[in-house]
Amino acid sequence: PITPGELLCLGSSLAFSGLFYYLYRKKARVVARIQEAPKLQVDDDLPALVSAADGRCLPYVALEGIVLPAKAALSSHYHGGMQGVIQKLLLKEHRLIWNSLARSW
Numbered sequence: 001p002i003t004p005g006e007l008l009c010l011g012s013s014l015a016f017s018g019l020f021y022y023l024y025r026k027k028a029r030v031v032a033r034i035q036e037a038p039k040l041q042v043d044d045d046l047p048a049l050v051s052a053a054d055g056r057c058l059p060y061v062a063l064e065g066i067v068l069p070a071k072a073a074l075s076s077h078y079h080g081g082m083q084g085v086i087q088k089l090l091l092k093e094h095r096l097i098w099n100s101l102a103r104s105w
Contacts, residue, residue, distance in 0.1 A: 033060060034060065034062075036060075037060040037061055037062050038060075038061050038062070039061070039062045039063075039064055040058075040061050040062070040063055040064070041063075041064055041065050042063055042064065042065030042066070042067070043065065046063075067085055068085075069085045070085075073085060074086065
């Protein structure tokens with residue numbers, strides 16, 4: 001005989017398995033889209049390519065090439081020959097906040 005506690009454990013296990021499989025498949029689709037992205041080189045033709053695209057935007061592209069640091073390049077403590085740069089990205093989000101007193105956004 002199966003007890004109600006065992007049924008509860010089985011049901012929750014199946015529910016969590018389904019949820020995690022759904023999340024896995026969702027992220028796998030995103031990774032597949034990123035891997036299928038066209039690879040472009042950073043060169044003198046890139047600005048012309050971007051300006052010729054629809055809306056002056058290239059969705060999901062991978063840029064490959066050599067970048068130059070604005071100041072000094074960062075050196076790795078663990079791998080002597082590796083250097084890197086940091087890209088600074090500023091994202092400003094505009095959103096509305098509900099004012100419950102005035103009942104407006």
